[in-house]
Amino acid sequence: MRRTSLLGALAVALGAALALTVLPVVPTGAQAPEVVVYTARHYGQEAAFDAFTKKTGITVKLLAGQTGELFERLKAEGERTPADVLVTVDAGNLWNASRAGLLAKVDSPELLANIPAHLRDPEQRWFGLTVRARTIMYNVKKVTPVELSTYEALADPKWKGRICLRTSSYIYNQSMIATLIKRHGEPKAEEIVRGWVANQPILISGDTKILESIAAGQCDVGLTNHYYLARLVAKDAAFPVAPFWANQSTTGTHVNVSGAGVTAHAKNRANAVKLVEFLSSPEAQQMFADQSFEYPANPQAAINPIVAKWGKFKQDDINIASAGELQAAAVKLADRAGYK
Amino acid sequence: MPPLAVVSSLARPARDVWAHLWRTQLLELTLNSLLLVAGVGAGTFVLGTALGWLVTSHDFPGRRVFEWALVLPLALPAYVIGFATLGLLDYPGPVQTMLRRLLGPGAGLPDPRGYWGVVLVMTLVFYPYVYLLARTAFREQGAATLETARTLGRSRWQAFRQVSLPMARPSLVAGASLAMMEALADFGTVATFGYRTLTEAIYRVWYGMFDRVAAAQLATLLLLFALALLLLEQALRGRARFVQSQRRGPGVQRMPLTGGRAAAATAACALVLTAAFVAPLGRLVVWAVGLVPTWRTVMPAFGTVLLNTVLLASAAAVLTCLLGLALGYAARLHPVAAVRVAVRVAGMGYALPGSVIAVGILIPLARLDHVVAAITEWALGRPAGLILTGSAAALVVAYAVRFLAVGLQTLEASLVKIPPSFDDAARSLGAGVTGTLTRVHLPLMRSGVLTALVLVFVETVKEMPATLLLRPFGFDTLSVAVWERTAESQWPEAAIPALAIVAAGLFPVFLAIRLSSRSR
Numbered sequence: 035m036r037r038t039s040l041l042g043a044l045a046v047a048l049g050a051a052l053a054l055t056v057l058p059v060v061p062t063g064a065q066a067p068e069v070v071v072y073t074a075r076h077y078g079q080e081a082a083f084d085a086f087t088k089k090t091g092i093t094v095k096l097l098a099g100q101t102g103e104l105f106e107r108l109k110a111e112g113e114r115t116p117a118d119v120l121v122t123v124d125a126g127n128l129w130n131a132s133r134a135g136l137l138a139k140v141d142s143p144e145l146l147a148n149i150p151a152h153l154r155d156p157e158q159r160w161f162g163l164t165v166r167a168r169t170i171m172y173n174v175k176k177v178t179p180v181e182l183s184t185y186e187a188l189a190d191p192k193w194k195g196r197i198c199l200r201t202s203s204y205i206y207n208q209s210m211i212a213t214l215i216k217r218h219g220e221p222k223a224e225e226i227v228r229g230w231v232a233n234q235p236i237l238i239s240g241d242t243k244i245l246e247s248i249a250a251g252q253c254d255v256g257l258t259n260h261y262y263l264a265r266l267v268a269k270d271a272a273f274p275v276a277p278f279w280a281n282q283s284t285t286g287t288h289v290n291v292s293g294a295g296v297t298a299h300a301k302n303r304a305n306a307v308k309l310v311e312f313l314s315s316p317e318a319q320q321m322f323a324d325q326s327f328e329y330p331a332n333p334q335a336a337i338n339p340i341v342a343k344w345g346k347f348k349q350d351d352i353n354i355a356s357a358g359e360l361q362a363a364a365v366k367l368a369d370r371a372g373y374k
Numbered sequence: 375m376p377p378l379a380v381v382s383s384l385a386r387p388a389r390d391v392w393a394h395l396w397r398t399q400l401l402e403l404t405l406n407s408l409l410l411v412a413g414v415g416a417g418t419f420v421l422g423t424a425l426g427w428l429v430t431s432h433d434f435p436g437r438r439v440f441e442w443a444l445v446l447p448l449a450l451p452a453y454v455i456g457f458a459t460l461g462l463l464d465y466p467g468p469v470q471t472m473l474r475r476l477l478g479p480g481a482g483l484p485d486p487r488g489y490w491g492v493v494l495v496m497t498l499v500f501y502p503y504v505y506l507l508a509r510t511a512f513r514e515q516g517a518a519t520l521e522t523a524r525t526l527g528r529s530r531w532q533a534f535r536q537v538s539l540p541m542a543r544p545s546l547v548a549g550a551s552l553a554m555m556e557a558l559a560d561f562g563t564v565a566t567f568g569y570r571t572l573t574e575a576i577y578r579v580w581y582g583m584f585d586r587v588a589a590a591q592l593a594t595l596l597l598l599f600a601l602a603l604l605l606l607e608q609a610l611r612g613r614a615r616f617v618q619s620q621r622r623g624p625g626v627q628r629m630p631l632t633g634g635r636a637a638a639a640t641a642a643c644a645l646v647l648t649a650a651f652v653a654p655l656g657r658l659v660v661w662a663v664g665l666v667p668t669w670r671t672v673m674p675a676f677g678t679v680l681l682n683t684v685l686l687a688s689a690a691a692v693l694t695c696l697l698g699l700a701l702g703y704a705a706r707l708h709p710v711a712a713v714r715v716a717v718r719v720a721g722m723g724y725a726l727p728g729s730v731i732a733v734g735i736l737i738p739l740a741r742l743d744h745v746v747a748a749i750t751e752w753a754l755g756r757p758a759g760l761i762l763t764g765s766a767a768a769l770v771v772a773y774a775v776r777f778l779a780v781g782l783q784t785l786e787a788s789l790v791k792i793p794p795s796f797d798d799a800a801r802s803l804g805a806g807v808t809g810t811l812t813r814v815h816l817p818l819m820r821s822g823v824l825t826a827l828v829l830v831f832v833e834t835v836k837e838m839p840a841t842l843l844l845r846p847f848g849f850d851t852l853s854v855a856v857w858e859r860t861a862e863s864q865w866p867e868a869a870i871p872a873l874a875i876v877a878a879g880l881f882p883v884f885l886a887i888r889l890s891s892r893s894r
Contacts, residue, residue: 070847076858095847097764098858102581103843106733107763110740114747114760116847130584201568203578237487237568242863243466250466251479262863365582369398374570 068093069305072108073121074101075292078326082318089312092305101127108136113299118306123292124205125162126212129358132159137295140307148314148332152351153291162291162354163313164328167260167347168206169287170278171245176254182278185210185288188255189229197235198244198256202368206259210288211367212360213352217285220367227371237374242266248275259290264327264340279347286350290357291331380597380726380734383590391579391588399575404595407571410492410564411554411599417497418553422504423546425646427534430512431520433628434639441509442887444643447650448502448829449879451836451853453562454872456495457865458654460486460566492569496557498650503556504549506829507787510821511545512538514791521627530629543610544790548783551607555725555779558596558603572596573727586733593730600725604718655876661869675850679871683851683878686766686841687834690773694830695823697774698781702789703811706797721779728776728839735772736843739763764846772840777833781826788822789815824886832879852878 069092073079076098083094099107101122108115108131120131131137137159145154145161153162170182181192188197200207214223238244241258245266248256266273279287294313296306312318319335322328327338336342392400428434429441447455461467463486473481485491515538523533539546561573572595580589631639705717723731743762750758762768792815800810816823838853845851855871 077862077864097845097847098854099842100729100839100861102586103729103732103839106586106736107740107843110736111760111763112740112744114744114758116759116764126584201565203565203574203582205581208582239566239568240863243464246466247464250471252465362583362585365578366394366398369394374568 066093067091067302067305068095069118069302069309070095070097070116071119071121071309072097072099072104072117072297074099074104074127075121075123078322078328079121081321081325082313085318085321086309086312090305090308092308094309105131105134105136108297109134115297115299116301117297118300118302119294119309120297121163121292121294123290124209124357125291125293125354126205126209126358126361128155128160128162128291128293128295129355129361132157132295133358136298138298138300138303140296140310142307142311144311145314148311148334150331150333152349152353153289153331154293155295155355156353160293160295161310161314162293162331163319164292164322164326165289165331165349166206166291166328167277167279167287167289167349168210168257169260169280170255171248171258171263171275172255172278173248173251174274174276176251179276179278182255182280184281184284185214185257186226186229186281188257189226189233191233193255194233196254197230197233198238198247198253199230199235200241200244200257201237201239202365202373204239206290207257208361208364208368209290209354209357210257211364212357213288213350213354215360215363215367216352216356220363224367224371227368227373231372245273245275249273260329260341260344261327264338267340268327277344279345281350282348285352286348289329289349289354291354292328293331380590380593380730383587384594386587388585388588388591391583391585392591395575395579395592399570403570403572403575406489406569407558407573407596407599409489410496410569410571411557411603413489413493414496414500414557415550415554417493418501418504419546419550421497421501421646422506422549422553423508423539423542425501425643426505426508426512427538428639428643430509431534431538431628432631432639434631434636436640436643437628440640440643440647442884443647443651444505445502445883445887446647446876446880447499448506448832449835449876449883450499450651450654450872451562451838451856451875452496452499452556452560453566453860454658454856454868455499455650455654456492456563456566457860458657459495459498459649460491461657461865462653463491487568489569492564492567495563495567496553496560498646499563500553500556501646501650503552503829504546506825507545507549507784508542510788510825511542511791514788514821515541545787547607547610548787551603552724552780552783554603555600555722558599558725559727561727561729576727576730580729590730590734593726596725596727597722600722601719603725604722655873658869658872661866662873665866665870676874679850679852679855680874680878682849683835683853683875686769686773686851687831687878689766689770690777690834691827691831693770694774694777694781695785695826697778698785698826699811699823701778701782702786703815705786706789707807717782721782723775724777724779728837729843731776732772732840732843735768735775735840736763739768739844764844766846766849769841769844769846772844773830773834773837776837776840777830780829780833784826784829785819785822788819788825792818820889824889828882828886831882835875835878 071094073096087094108117108120120137122128132155139158149161153165172182202208211223211227214226236253238247241262244256244258245263247253260277263275263277281287294310296303296310300306314332316332316335319330319332323330323335323338327341329337425444429437463469463483470482520533520538523537528536561577564571564573572592576589576592579585579592701717701720705714740763743760747758747760796814797810800814805813836853838857841851841854852871852875856868856875859868
């Protein structure tokens with residue numbers, strides 16, 4: 035008896051789960067206007083989407099996933115994809131999606147006006163929305179800013195055993211190496227990376243962990259994205275780590291973006307363009323900046339006060355699309371240089 | 375099928391990628407993967423067997439609690455336990471910070487990153503596979519077996535080594551090989567500990583060089599190792615077949631431990647449980663408590679997410695076990711090498727990283743879906759969308775494919791112990807194939823079936839990559855909720871859904887233990 039009831043319960047569960055599968059098939063009938071977003075960004079964007087719905091009456095349907103997998107899903111769905119907009123992080127990923135023909139060109143004077151040229155695709159298939167600076171972080175008790183200058187200078191032997199780095203599997207490091215290649219050419223870039231490796235960096239998975247390790251004194255300097263520090267400072271104003279804006283007298287600090295593009299087979303193309311335009315507006319940009327501590331890509335939006343305290347800095351104005359083009363080369367370079 | 379999709383990538387060899395990897399790191403990473411598998415295999419085998427033996431055949435304070443509690447580490451995703459453990463033991467963590475405060479700035483522990491750290495953590499996370507199967511096996515042996523050995527003049531230790539252990543070997547090896555396949559496929563934990571294995575190369579090529587085909591080709595190396603593991607497993611099971619003619623005895627007579635031995639047994643169980651479960655859980659609880667006031671805003675729709683998770687996991691558990699049973703049974707009815715091998719190969723996908731298998735499911739599924747849509751369009755004369763891609767049904771199938779090995783290994787381990795003479799008897803009494811299965815085999819396999827259901831259920835609750843890739847719109851599960859936060863390094867925010875995963879896993883574990891105890 036007991037077994038029968040157990041099996042019965044399981045059968046009901048199975049049936050219920052399968053019934054759920056029918057839901058997507060049921061036509062939604064006369065549809066409210068909507069836009070379907072595949073997103074590899076997971077935080078700090080809900081407020082902006084809600085504001086968009088409030089303003090336009092267009093519902094935003096979200097599917098969150100990992101970049102590589104969302105890319106495969108979009109590709110496999112082809113012309114029947116339900117996705118209208120792809121939101122993802124890192125310029126390399128945006129470049130890769132546009133190269134694969136997944137994103138369509140958008141002619142929008144508003145977007146061109148809102149987003150600076152180096153933060154968008156030259157062919158207008160994707161637009162950077164938020165900016166993350168990857169710069170040198172230092173322990174304020176152990177390092178004075180005069181000791182620091184450029185990314186390249188971290189190859190100086192004086193930093194031996196004092197650096198914490200992410201591994202080179204981390205996409206932001208790959209983008210950074212890609213821009214080094216663009217600036218200096220491959221041989222020189224490899225020499226710089228070999229210099230870092232010769233300083234025997236402590237490899238740590240996680241930007242937050244690197245910042246905690248710097249604060250605890252395991253290392254003196256490291257490279258991380260700025261907003262991880264902002265999160266820690268928001269919780270503890272006395273957190274003993276500060277950013278140093280690298281390469282101010284040379285090429286500018288390396289930046290990357292999260293961004294969006296309209297898919298090549300969007301069913302709700304007009305709504306999709308409207309959404310991306312809205313996300314680039316000062317109103318939405320402000321929400322991004324406040325929720326995630328990123329820099330707004332649109333210069334008209336104000337920077338979050340915690341981040342604003344760190345001062346203005348010169349961004350590397352190399353077009354970030356080149357990070358994508360050279361990313362595979364960057365990975366191979368890291369392998370050759372022994373940067374794990 | 376997904377393993378085949380992966381193998382088919384070999385049709386277009388990415389020579390330059392292979393040449394580059396060969397020159398730089400392929401050997402190192404391959405060796406690292408093999409060392410990891412060996413370490414985790416040995417660690418889980420010893421720990422799982424020892425604990426299984428301890429709780430089934432001894433009595434000591436706390437035994438009744440430990441018997442089910444020792445399964446709990448399985449309820450947390452490995453990468454969560456790994457991250458929490460690392461966070462406790464690394465340089466900025468509380469343990470080393472306290473050491474520095476007490477003993478001066480030079481004091482500390484060796485860096486927990488690297489080989490030994492990963493092996494330790496994975497052993498702690500994956501030993502329950504061996505433990506669960508060992509426990510079932512030792513229980514199923516019954517008292518008579520061991521007592522016969524004792525009356526023949528063997529000491530308790532000799533009886534264990536010469537009788538119980540060999541008889542349980544199919545189960546123990548099955549459990550250890552599940553742990554080893556997990557270790558091969560793992561990406562999150564090794565990445566956290568900075569230990570580079572082949573999975574890292576796979577993701578590097580896929581995400582970094584944007585070359586999925588070459589990544590799939592690298593994944594075939596993992597399949598090759600899984601195949602080797604399978605052959606090794608067959609060899610280790612040996613030619614001997616142990617069947618048990620008598621099961622429903624009074625069960626193993628537990629030897630009461632007293633004094634120092636009892637204390638040592640309790641301490642050993644407590645130590646393992648603390649390191650593998652209580653400490654990481656404590657870390658999660660501390661994080662979660664800080665966020666309780668704002669929880670509603672951090673995660674609305676919690677109830678729906680929990681319900682989605684439980685429904686999916688129940689469906690996956692039932693489907694996977696039915697498939698596992700069908701395959702295991704096919705191998706029993708047709709005991710020829712070809713069938714045995716085919717059945718085993720079907721489960722090998724477990725050694726592939728979740729994302730690779732998820733894409734391996736997605737691509738053929740989407741192709742089928744396009745065909746269906748084209749036919750619908752032709753029939754109805756209006757555009758049709760995709761109905762399979764991004765449906766809960768596809769997701770359940772994906773789980774079944776991914777976790778087939780878990781169901782199969784567990785069920786087979788119990789099935790092989792039923793003497794073939796039972797089949798003959800049942801058949802000669804007029805029972806058909808189905809009748810023999812439902813009336814003779816299933817009742818005898820009760821513990822094994824429950825174990826398989828629980829394992830697949832818990833695995834599904836934790837599963838992340840396939841869930842992310844194949845789920846329907848707005849259909850979030852607990853593991854997605856955990857991942858969305860950890861992917862952004864927001865570990866405190868991930869704590870509450872992670873604790874809910876533990877709770878969701880706890881219930882069936884508890885239920886199964888109760889049901890299998892009652893069956894005696």
